[in-house]
Amino acid sequence: MPNDDLPNWLKKTNHLELNNQVVKNSRIIQINLNIISFFIKHFQNEPLINNNKQSAWLKLISMLIILILVLCSNSNRFIWSVFIIILLQTCQLSVKQIERLGHNFIKMFLCSVIFVIPNIIIGNVSATLFFIFRLAIVILNVAYFLQINSWQQIIIGLKQLHCPNLIILVLDISLKYIHTLAIFLQENLWAVRLRMVGKPLNNQRIIGKVFGQLYLNSKKYTSEVFNAMLLRGYKISSVHKSSMNLKKADYSLIATNLIVIILFITIGI
Amino acid sequence: MFELSNIEFLYQNRIGLNNLNLKINDGETIGIMGPNGCGKSTLFKLLTGLITAKDGIYKFNNQIINAKTIKKASVANYLHQSIGYVFQNSSSQLFNESVTAELSFGPLQMGLDQNEINQRVTDCLKLLHIEHLAERVPYQLSGGEQKLVAIASVLTMNPPIIIMDEPFNGLSPKYQKIVQKILIKLKDANKTLIVSSHNYYYINEVIDRCLIFNENHTLKNDLTPIKIERDNALKTSLEY
Ligand SMILES: Nc1ncnc2c1ncn2[C@@H]1O[C@H](COP(=O)(O)OP(=O)(O)OP(=O)(O)O)[C@@H](O)[C@H]1O
Numbered sequence: 001m002p003n004d005d006l007p008n009w010l011k012k013t014n015h016l017e018l019n020n021q022v023v024k025n026s027r028i029i030q031i032n033l034n035i036i037s038f039f040i041k042h043f044q045n046e047p048l049i050n051n052n053k054q055s056a057w058l059k060l061i062s063m064l065i066i067l068i069l070v071l072c073s074n075s076n077r078f079i080w081s082v083f084i085i086i087l088l089q090t091c092q093l094s095v096k097q098i099e100r101l102g103h104n105f106i107k108m109f110l111c112s113v114i115f116v117i118p119n120i121i122i123g124n125v126s127a128t129l130f131f132i133f134r135l136a137i138v139i140l141n142v143a144y145f146l147q148i149n150s151w152q153q154i155i156i157g158l159k160q161l162h163c164p165n166l167i168i169l170v171l172d173i174s175l176k177y178i179h180t181l182a183i184f185l186q187e188n189l190w191a192v193r194l195r196m197v198g199k200p201l202n203n204q205r206i207i208g209k210v211f212g213q214l215y216l217n218s219k220k221y222t223s224e225v226f227n228a229m230l231l232r233g234y235k236i237s238s239v240h241k242s243s244m245n246l247k248k249a250d251y252s253l254i255a256t257n258l259i260v261i262i263l264f265i266t267i268g269i
Numbered sequence: 270m271f272e273l274s275n276i277e278f279l280y281q282n283r284i285g286l287n288n289l290n291l292k293i294n295d296g297e298t299i300g301i302m303g304p305n306g307c308g309k310s311t312l313f314k315l316l317t318g319l320i321t322a323k324d325g326i327y328k329f330n331n332q333i334i335n336a337k338t339i340k341k342a343s344v345a346n347y348l349h350q351s352i353g354y355v356f357q358n359s360s361s362q363l364f365n366e367s368v369t370a371e372l373s374f375g376p377l378q379m380g381l382d383q384n385e386i387n388q389r390v391t392d393c394l395k396l397l398h399i400e401h402l403a404e405r406v407p408y409q410l411s412g413g414e415q416k417l418v419a420i421a422s423v424l425t426m427n428p429p430i431i432i433m434d435e436p437f438n439g440l441s442p443k444y445q446k447i448v449q450k451i452l453i454k455l456k457d458a459n460k461t462l463i464v465s466s467h468n469y470y471y472i473n474e475v476i477d478r479c480l481i482f483n484e485n486h487t488l489k490n491d492l493t494p495i496k497i498e499r500d501n502a503l504k505t506s507l508e509y
């Protein structure tokens with residue numbers, strides 16, 4: 001076929017020179033890319049987690065117990081004791097995990113404290129300080145929980161606690177789906193960036209295109225993930241691993257919880 | 270052209286590429302093979318500067334590419350304009366509202382004039398035998414059609430280096446042959462090609478060298494097709 005030959009312009013191979021002129025780059029794409037890759041990293045935090053010794057459901061309950069008791073308590077002494085207990089638990093983590101825990105804690109804490117700070121100015125300093133302290137403990141507790149649990153384990157924990165299947169299904173799909181979508185968005189932005197050479201033209205329109213694309217594809221993805229999960233018998237699979245057996249390591253966690261409860265009854269109220 | 274020394278890439282704690290040393294010259298055509306998850310796509314993302322290695326040195330035409338230099342718009346533009354990259358997953362590569370807009374996006378950014386752009390778009394649609402898709406919406410296309418559009422959208426920019434991650438995936442035999450022929454012609458036009466494939470016989474006529482990775486994310490072999498043809502054990506081991 002005559003038209004199978006390469007067109008003439010494509011036969012020319014031009015090597016470019018690195019041109020050190022200052023070119024205005026598309027900042028928006030880069031900023032979005034940074035946000036997305038940060039997000040993806042956060043969702044993939046499972047490799048650091050080696051704490052599978054304790055049952056997922058028990059860890060979940062234990063976190064909730066501490067959370068509720070701390071929020072219900074008005075006693076400084078009780079909250080201090082809980083703080084020490086969490087610190088003791090933290091000591092069992094590896095150095096790297098502790099590093100990340102500290103990192104996450106500081107980030108979450110600063111974000112939430114910003115909303116509380118105005119209270120100090122308005123008045124009632126001591127109450128606000130107590131509130132901030134309590135907040136710190138709650139966040140530390142949650143950060144610790146997230147450090148020893150992957151999303152997968154949280155889902156397993158919910159299953160073991162016999163949460164309604166529908167809730168679990170929705171949660172599980174959302175998590176898987178957000179991750180897939182984030183990866184899709186990252187690749188999409190990469191594609192834009194690779195072809196944004198020379199002088200970038202109207203950024204806003206391109207961002208509009210990318211998000212329009214994301215919306216269209218998200219519809220496709222949700223139904224695909226949903227169908228795939230149903231086809232593989234998602235509902236039936238909740239039988240798997242759903243027994244609430246106690247493992248050896250669980251007893252220490254139960255003991256910790258009992259201590260916290262007793263402390264709450266004696267000094268916490 | 271490409272020079273990698275002691276490159277090490279980690280995804281969080283998982284290895285992507287392990288101590289890679291590699292040199293690719295101008296005008297060479299390279300095949301990349303290896304089992305699933307051995308790091309082929311990771312290598313491509315590294316070469317195009319989408320990800321950067323913590324350890325090791327990557328030089329593109331003597332320009333060091335790392336997390337710092339790639340932030341410079343001049344370096345990024347130079348790299349991106351020199352290399353055309355067809356993703357393994359084409360659906361995430363397409364973001365325009367029509368196939369024609371998709372193909373003209375790159376040349377438009379490069380600042381070519383409208384006549385030239387239209388010429389390039391028609392030529393590429395014809396070249397890949399996808400004229401019938403011109404007015405379609407990319408996200409509604411089938412997987413194979415999306416792959417063809419992605420290839421065309423890279424060709425319209427006419428980069429001197431073209432990287433294709435499994436371009437034959439999901440194509441019918443008719444289109445496989447079309448893409449194979451195009452690759453051979455691009456090679457004749459003196460383009461640098463880097464193509465991954467799970468089937469050696471899709472690329473054997475195109476490539477000068479075949480890089481074979483193993484499960485440990487390590488570059489194990491760097492062979493010419495003549496050597497591979499002679500080595501029956503190797504040839505069977507290439508059938509993953
Ligand atoms: N975003 C990511 N996060 C974490 N690990 C990843 C990511 N992408 C790839 N990997 C891991 O890195 C390794 C190399 O992946 P890569 O995609 O480069 O493989 P590949 O050789 O292209 O495989 P295939 O033939 O299936 O396309 C794999 O073990 C994979 O699990």
Ligand SMILES: [Mg+2]
Binds near residue numbers: 309310311434
């Ligand atoms: Mg791949």
